Amino acid sequence: MSEAVAHDHHHAHPTGLKRWLFTTNHKDIGTLYLWFSFTMFIVGGIMALVIRAELFEPGMQIVKPNFFNMMTTLHGLIMVFGAIMPAFVGLANWLIPMMIGAPDMALPRMNNWSFWILPFAATLLVAPMFMGGNFMDGQGPAFGWTFYAPLSTNYQNLGFFVFAVHLLGISSIMGSINIIATILNMRAPGMTLMKMPLFVWTWLITAFLLIAVMPVLAGAVTMLLTDRYFGTSFFIAAGGGDPVLFQHVFWFFGHPEVYIMILPAFGIVSHIIPTFARKKLFGYSSMVYATASIAFLSFIVWAHHMYTVGMPKAGILFFTYATMLIAVPTGVKVFNWVATMWRGAMTFETPMLFAIAFVVLFTFGGFTGLMLSISTADFQYHDSYFVVAHFHYVLVPGALFAIIAGVYYWLPKWTGNMYSETLGKWHFWLSAISVNLTFFPMHFVGLAGMPRRYADYQLQFAEFNMMSSIGGFVFGLSQLIFLYLVIKCIRGGKKATDQVWDNPEGLEWTVPSPAPYHTFETPPAVK
Amino acid sequence: MDAEQRKANSRTVKKAVVVVIGMFAFGFALIPLYNVICEKLGINGQTEQVSKAVAAKVKPDLQRSITVKFYSHVNSGLNWEFEPAVDQVSVHPGKLTRVEYIATNRTGAETVGRATFRISPPEAARFFKKSECFCFTQQKLKGGQRRRMPLVFYIDPKISKRIDSIILSYSFQNAAQYAKK
Numbered sequence: 197m198s199e200a201v202a203h204d205h206h207h208a209h210p211t212g213l214k215r216w217l218f219t220t221n222h223k224d225i226g227t228l229y230l231w232f233s234f235t236m237f238i239v240g241g242i243m244a245l246v247i248r249a250e251l252f253e254p255g256m257q258i259v260k261p262n263f264f265n266m267m268t269t270l271h272g273l274i275m276v277f278g279a280i281m282p283a284f285v286g287l288a289n290w291l292i293p294m295m296i297g298a299p300d301m302a303l304p305r306m307n308n309w310s311f312w313i314l315p316f317a318a319t320l321l322v323a324p325m326f327m328g329g330n331f332m333d334g335q336g337p338a339f340g341w342t343f344y345a346p347l348s349t350n351y352q353n354l355g356f357f358v359f360a361v362h363l364l365g366i367s368s369i370m371g372s373i374n375i376i377a378t379i380l381n382m383r384a385p386g387m388t389l390m391k392m393p394l395f396v397w398t399w400l401i402t403a404f405l406l407i408a409v410m411p412v413l414a415g416a417v418t419m420l421l422t423d424r425y426f427g428t429s430f431f432i433a434a435g436g437g438d439p440v441l442f443q444h445v446f447w448f449f450g451h452p453e454v455y456i457m458i459l460p461a462f463g464i465v466s467h468i469i470p471t472f473a474r475k476k477l478f479g480y481s482s483m484v485y486a487t488a489s490i491a492f493l494s495f496i497v498w499a500h501h502m503y504t505v506g507m508p509k510a511g512i513l514f515f516t517y518a519t520m521l522i523a524v525p526t527g528v529k530v531f532n533w534v535a536t537m538w539r540g541a542m543t544f545e546t547p548m549l550f551a552i553a554f555v556v557l558f559t560f561g562g563f564t565g566l567m568l569s570i571s572t573a574d575f576q577y578h579d580s581y582f583v584v585a586h587f588h589y590v591l592v593p594g595a596l597f598a599i600i601a602g603v604y605y606w607l608p609k610w611t612g613n614m615y616s617e618t619l620g621k622w623h624f625w626l627s628a629i630s631v632n633l634t635f636f637p638m639h640f641v642g643l644a645g646m647p648r649r650y651a652d653y654q655l656q657f658a659e660f661n662m663m664s665s666i667g668g669f670v671f672g673l674s675q676l677i678f679l680y681l682v683i684k685c686i687r688g689g690k691k692a693t694d695q696v697w698d699n700p701e702g703l704e705w706t707v708p709s710p711a712p713y714h715t716f717e718t719p720p721a722v723k
Numbered sequence: 724m725d726a727e728q729r730k731a732n733s734r735t736v737k738k739a740v741v742v743v744i745g746m747f748a749f750g751f752a753l754i755p756l757y758n759v760i761c762e763k764l765g766i767n768g769q770t771e772q773v774s775k776a777v778a779a780k781v782k783p784d785l786q787r788s789i790t791v792k793f794y795s796h797v798n799s800g801l802n803w804e805f806e807p808a809v810d811q812v813s814v815h816p817g818k819l820t821r822v823e824y825i826a827t828n829r830t831g832a833e834t835v836g837r838a839t840f841r842i843s844p845p846e847a848a849r850f851f852k853k854s855e856c857f858c859f860t861q862q863k864l865k866g867g868q869r870r871r872m873p874l875v876f877y878i879d880p881k882i883s884k885r886i887d888s889i890i891l892s893y894s895f896q897n898a899a900q901y902a903k904k
Contacts, residue, residue, distance in 0.1 A: 302735075377739070382724075412746055412749065415748075415753075416750060445753050506841060
């Protein structure tokens with residue numbers, strides 16, 4: 197590895213608001229993405245707490261049923277498209293150029309554009325919530341984040357939703373094209389594909405998934421739009437369309453989408469575990485191939501989300517076996533992480549704690565996924581809280597914990613200051629305990645037959661729901677510790693060394709802390 | 724960024740844009756593709772329409788009988804009454820059978836409905852042949868009108884021995900928006 201190449205700023209760049217509006221710097225844009233994502237995380241989180249408050253006791257207490265449905269819908273959409281995905285793009289912006297020794301992203305102006313579309317898309321998405329006079333009668337989308345036709349085609353403000361999704365799609369397609377171009381063309385001399393850090397590899401594969409499936413999503417919402425406003429009947433039975441076909445098209449996008457939200461997380465964890473186990477990552481190339489296999493398989497398993505629509509046996513069997521097959525490459529990954537920790541000189545700083553929690557709890561979510569893949573069993577689990585528990589396990593202690601782990605891991609590099617380890621540990625333990633308190637009981641109520649997406653439930657589910665609600669509020673509030681910790685770390689603290697951790701691997705640790713505005717203007721030499 | 728890198732970037736972008744446009748088109752192509760693929764594999768749950776001449780030539784298998792049950796359903800947007808004349812029949816595979824559904828327009832105004840159907844188990848769909856069905860076309864009923872709607876079918880004798888009962892379920896929706904002028 198070369199020594200750090202840090203330059204003073206060549207040009208005076210604008211300050212204040214203009215700096216952020218017009219910036220083409222990958223670090224600035226990464227920061228914007230991360231703050232946007234955190235804001236959306238809070239907004240979506242408040243919606244989740246409205247849901248949990250309503251479900252604290254049986255009966256209708258706080259909101260009207262339609263408002264409740266609006267909360268489940270917007271919570272899902274905002275967390276997927278507003279929080280998790282932009283957070284990964286933010287990390288990609290900050291880290292990929294530094295990891296591959298590039299001065300910036302390949303297409304800096306498009307980078308600015310792909311970020312600044314997001315706030316407008318989010319506004320369009322939530323705007324109908326404030327229509328309808330009384331706040332409690334808001335007319336936001338209330339058909340579930342999966343917007344199945346024909347329920348969604350009957351929604352009066354469908355146009356807002358459709359164009360919001362279009363904008364979100366355009367933003368992430370532009371972001372992905374940028375990432376692909378950066379990784380393929382901007383690597384420092386000597387950085388061959390098989391020398392790339394795993395975060396870069398997983399993002400490359402994710403970006404390909406994104407440009408393959410986001411246009412399909414755009415097509416699906418466009419078809420809804422023309423069904424609603426222009427008299428077509430792609431999905432309306434009365435006009436000769438087929439509502440089940442909507443589910444096929446949606447999940448053809450939807451399943452790769454769930455891997456879009458987890459592959460970069462695999463990458464992050466594959467950086468953190470070796471650092472704190474003080475060993476090289478076990479099985480680097482198998483990690484790359486496993487990621488690629490998961491991406492490939494994601495295209496041929498979509499119908500496992502819709503076993504109950506009345507598919508013939510041949511279809512059900514195909515999707516059952518294909519789905520189970522995904523456990524193989526995923527198992528390879530989990531094995532590699534565990535093997536990396538095996539006999540390592542481990543220490544348990546906050547990023548490592550989150551990474552270990554990721555490995556354990558993501559695997560747990562994977563196991564319930566395996567249960568759901570068994571079509572005959574799925575007939576019982578379908579659309580129950582068991583499914584809610586499953587995907588929250590892979591998304592919250594899965595994707596979200598990996599993002600948080602990544603932020604803790606690279607925060608000293610970004611800010612130049614060490615974060616408070618004490619607060620970090622508080623954040624971790626409160627989050628790890630409360631996330632399980634929130635989602636674990638959902639398995640039980642789901643198996644006992646509590647359906648998802650209802651504002652009320654039968655009395656026998658009361659205790660478990662109360663536990664979930666308490667867990668949800670503790671989890672939500674403990675994220676404020678994280679916010680406080682990050683702000684405190686930006687403002688000052690113990691100075692971080694350039695390496696930050698004990699001999700971490702990667703070019704990003706060869707630049708000074710905090711990382712200067714411009715890095716690697718002269719490419720480093722990679723051995 | 725040097726000129727060479729710029730060129731490489733613009734090449735990559737062009738390729739990626741082609742992929743994006745291609746996949747957008749593919750999203751729409753999925754609609755006919757699903758129909759074609761499922762039809763070829765015989766897994767689309769659709770039944771085949773056959774001519775009366777073909778239907779007459781099939782030899783019934785008098786050794787077997789299959790129970791066919793008729794269900795009906797009207798979607799909330801349509802104020803019709805809609806029921807099978809008989810709830811179930813027992814037929815020999817290959818024997819042409821005629822049954823009727825009865826629809827009544829409960830409103831005072833003319834309405835157009837369209838029926839869709841489903842067959843359970845789905846594996847039976849491809850052996851269920853119809854030579855006449857009210858579901859092939861839109862149905863227009865004047866206010867208060869009652870109509871007996873025929874369904875003429877036979878079950879292909881090649882159907883799996885394990886299937887001894889089939890459910891045929893029709894559902895009517897309001898098709899006013901899509902009425903043929």
